[in-house]
Structure formats: C-alpha cells, structure tokens
Amino acid sequence: MDASEIGTMTIPMNEKIDNLLDDATTGNARLGNRHDSNAQPFIRIENLSKEFDGVTVVDSVNLDIYRGELFAILGGSGCGKTTLLRLLAGFETPSTGRVIIDGIDMTGLPPYQRPVNMMVQSYAVFPHMTVEKNVAYGLKKDGVDKTQIGEQVSQMLSLVQLSGYETRKPHQLSGGQLQRVALARALVKKPKVLLLDEPLAALDKKLRERTQFELMNIQDQLGITFVVVTHDQEEAMNLATRIAVMDDGRFVQTGTPTHVYEYPTNRFVADFVGTTNMFEGTVSRIADEHLLIDTVDFGDIKASPTPGTNVGNQVWLAVRPEKITISKESITSETTTCIKGVVTDLGYYGNRTIYRVTTETSAVIEISAQNQFRASEPILDSEDEVFVSWDLNSGIVLKE
Template structure:
C-alpha cells in the first residue's frame, strides 16, 4: 500500500472508526475581553499519541494547552480527558503535567531533589521516591549529575531535568510548551529524537505546542495547524506537507510554489490548468475541482527540476532566468524568474561533489515537473 511519507504503521487510531478519543476539545471558545483567542474549536487526540499544535505566535495554540492544563477555563464549550469533563477541576487535580519553555527548575535544589519535589508533595514514601528518581535519572541519562544544581548544567541537561520532573508523577498526559526553544539548533535536533524515544518508552500522551515546523514534523504523529484560534488542518506530517488542505497550510508548512489559475479541462482526476501568460499546467491531482474553477496549483521546490535546456518529453516545462542561488551544502536552492515575473523556487540535492550542468546568475533555465508532483487547492 502506498503512503505519503514514513508512518508508524502499528499506530493510527484516528483511522479506526471504533477508536475512542482520549482528549476532546468540543466547540471550545476562549475570549480575553473583546479578543477571541480560540474560536469554536473542536479537536480530538488519542491515547499514546504524540500530538503537535503548530502555528504562528498569537494563533491560540498556547491558550489551548493552558486550558487543558487548567490554568485557563473555556468561555464556552467542553474539554474532556478520558471521557471526563475537566471544567472546574483545578490544575493540581488533573492527571496532566506541563513542562514550560523556561524549565522552572528550583535553583537551590540538586537535580535529584528537583525531580523528587512533586513526589514529596504528593506524600509518596521515601523508598518509593528514591526508586522513582533513580528510574527517571536513568531514563534521561543524568545519573552522574544527580548531586549537581541547575546552574552547573548545560541547557540540554536542564531541559532533561525538567522533563524527568514532569514525567516522574506518571501523568496521563504531558504538555510541552515550546520545550526546545532555548536550545541551540544542533542540540534541539538531537533532543527531538530523545523526546520521541522517551514518549514511546513511557507510553504517555504528549501534546506539544510549537511554532517550529521542523520540530512538529519530526516528532508528531499528527499535527494540528492553528490560525486565529481555528483549526486549519489536522493530519500526519507527510499529509500536511504533501497534501495540504488549503493555500494557507501549503504556504505555512515548508516552502511552496503557487500558480493561480483556472481548470481549463478536467477528467478522471487529471486536468489542465490555465495559469495565464501562456502557461498551461498538466496535473493528476485535481481532487474535486470542476472545469472553470479558480484554483491554485501548489508544488514544493524539491519536486521541481532545473536545467539549462528543456528536458526531453517533459509535460510541464517553463523557461525563465536564474536570479538568485543559495548553496546550503547538502542542497542548492535556485530562484528562477519566469518571463511573466513570477519567481519559482527549485531545490536540488548535492549528491555529487561536482555538478554536471552548472547554472549561474542570469542564466536562462528551464524548470520542469511531473503531472503528479503538485496538488490543486480550491481553498
């Protein structure tokens, strides 16, 4: 069976009509005075899912997380966890824990005492606390740092202490608000995989808020794209990227080229799009777009080939001029200005050290792509 991108084939409860959602946002609205942060939003999350809320600053994603944690109450609607309505239940009585971007570690306490703090507050017996703390230290690979204080640790180590403290109480759901924002790029990439492995080993439900697309795409089983307090699309990372549901999602996640036009002729899922200025695009992914409909044809830069001559047999090929080049090591990004003024972005992997068909600034070039390389968007 063909699929869009890599998937966990043994875990996809959202495709099972009999699966019961673990977390439900049911027509939730949250207002702060005249400002609506969340607008009549409905969303379901399943047990053991690593779920990401992705959106720009101010879109309402952190407000959703705070309402689930109990720090805010919905103005309207319900939030259910394992079938229980959470309205009126204070944060400390909810089976969730929240890890903040600042980590909020106690500076005067050692690593092991930071991890043990919540367990002591709950009155857990000392032998059980010691065993649990030892288990958490081993889980986050910080056994040798147990006696250190936060200021004696690196940013990545402090992040792991905060994580260990968050899961020590065995919450049903762990909420992570921009958890990797304070880390440098390389450490952030390493920690993403550590979080994924930790979530798998613990079997907990993780809900992460982030504005970092790469972070969400790497870690999450599914992503909810949020804009102005509303859900724009919920899907797996590969589906969000390869089959965006709207112009907004296509433009928000990753880089994309967009050709506006009308369906000139369509049949059996294939169509010709009149994109104006003599450009006609043949596509095999028209969805339910009818002949004459105004649409956008969206195609990712890596799906476009660039060459100095028109490729033989190419169905879709458009000529232009190279006006910008960015060499990024693993890939080269070309900006090609078409004769009608539109700029097309094409990216090429640098699989070999030497380029057979080198292109430079101001060269005439052809961009080409397959009929199944892009998608037609009606919204």
C-alpha cells in the same frame, strides 16, 4: 554544556539513536499500530474557545487525540497554540467548550487536580531546590511515601541520564540538563498526558536534533501521550505521529506529517509547512486524466484531477521546490509542465542548491535540487537560461 559532558554522554546516546532510527523512519507505522478509527479518543477537545477581553484566541477547536500518540500542534507566534495547551493544563478556563481526558470531563478542574503535566519553554526549574527536590516535588504533593519517592526519582533521573546530578542546584546545570530536569519532573508523576510547550526551542541546533530522538525514545518507553506545541515545522514533522496546523485560533489541517506536507488542504498549510510555489488561476477544463488551469502567469497548466473542483473555480496550484527539475533543455511530455526562465538567484547549501528562476512574466519559481554528484563548479549559474519542469502529479490544486 561543556565538552567533557558531551564526551560522557555521547556513547550511550549514539546507541540509543541507532535503535531509534528504525522507529523514527517508520513514524507512520507507529501511528498505525496505536490507533485505528474505532478506538476511543484519549483526549477529546470539544468546541473549545478562549477569549481574552473580547479577542478570540482559540476559536471553537475540535480535536481527538488517541492514547500513546505524540501529537504536535504547529503554528506561528500568536496563533493560539500556547493558549490551547494552557487550556488543556488547566491554567486557563475556556470561554466555551470542554476538554475530556480518558473519559473524564476536565472543565473547571484546576491544574493541580488534572492527570496532566506540562513542560514549558523556560523549563521553570525551581531555582532554590536541588535537582532531586525538583523531581520529587510532584510526588510529595501527591503524598507518595518517602522511600518510594526516592526510588522513583532515581529511576527517572537515570532515564533522562542525570544520575549523579541529584544534589546539584539548577544554576550549576546547562540548558540541556535543565530541560531534562523539567522533563523528569513532569514524567515522574506518570501523567496521562504530557504537554510540552516549545520543549526544544531554547536549545542549540545540534542538541535540539539529538533531544528530539531522546524525547521520542522516552515517550516510547513510557507510553505516555505527548502533546507538543511548536513553531518549528521540521521538529513537528520529525517528532509527531500527527500534526495539527493552527492559524488564528483555528485548526487549518490535521493529519500525519506526510499527509500535511504532501497533501496540504489550503494555501496556509502549503506555505507554512515547508516552502511552496503557488500559482493562481481558474479551472478552464476538466478531463478524465487531468484538470486544466488557466494560470495568471503561464497560461494553461495541467494538474491532477481534484474532486470538488468545477470549471470557473478560482484555484491555486502548489508545487514544492524539490519536485521541480531544472535543466538547460526543455522537457516535453504529455504530463509535464515546462516553463522557460532565467536563473536570478542561487543559494548553495552543500547538500542541495536553491535556485530562483524568473520567468518571462516576471514570476519567480523556487527550485531545490539535490547535489547528488560532486562538482567543482556549479552546473548552472546566474543569468543562465533554463527550463523548469514538473509532473502533473507533483502539483496540488488548492481551493482556499
């Protein structure tokens, strides 16, 4: 995208982002409004599996998605997330299980008969058609009448801020504009569900962040249920009302972004979503206010009581880097764990600094500290002897 384009676009966009910020920061509130536990699921995935030549790519997945949600499926490459999306779109036929959308069983229906549209990572904008023809394509196939097509196409193009680009050919557009053509083309059909496969992966970082808000805004205006597949955990957390973390064809955890980040239920999620320090140990004592874990590296550490754990269980204590304090003096309190070590590595990121502290047992603990005050020199330096500490409520006990 060239500079002049950005210039013409920033003004309306900024306004939008301002409006959006309220929405975005209250992501969980949006979810609360839109679905309560009694509501009927809009998309129901039942025991869905897909095998390719004996390799199970999607493994008995069950999932309910509610009307109006912006649901993200998060996972690494090869975890089966794209296959799952293609099963929803109808490009793959499931080996077992079924997909129900708005009460209608979709199993066996080809893509062109599903009330679902998809936007792929490469955008797949038809190179031999103009922007207008691209967007009109789906309506034409539905047999919508000509004047209506014209109206709806121009409405949709103005929604994605591409008015004036009607007669351009795809090769005359930038990546961000192509992405919006693909979005308009899918949305103009007013699908019940819009599937997005890595929608922003091909854009550069700044544009990606801006487009995230734009997507949320559009979703809000149209009220269409979005299912987004992504490998980018920040994108998933920012966009989605709920996230399903996928690994090896299965969902390992489903929940709101906050829930998934703050209360991971297993080591994979704790590690995949954000970064985590993980300490292995055995439960040695269970008290009322806390749980005592005999860790391999640091001996007994206190953790918050966790239902379902018994003395002798093998567990992992997960602590997020930003929940750990680093200081020159030892901190002692009833609920604090404090460990001595030496700073062996530090990375300065402007807004925060990442420290790696090696303890006496050669374990490495990562700490992320906000640089709240301006300082010309770092307060802590390599080789400094430090104490790292965290509150017992900051750690999470994971059983698997």
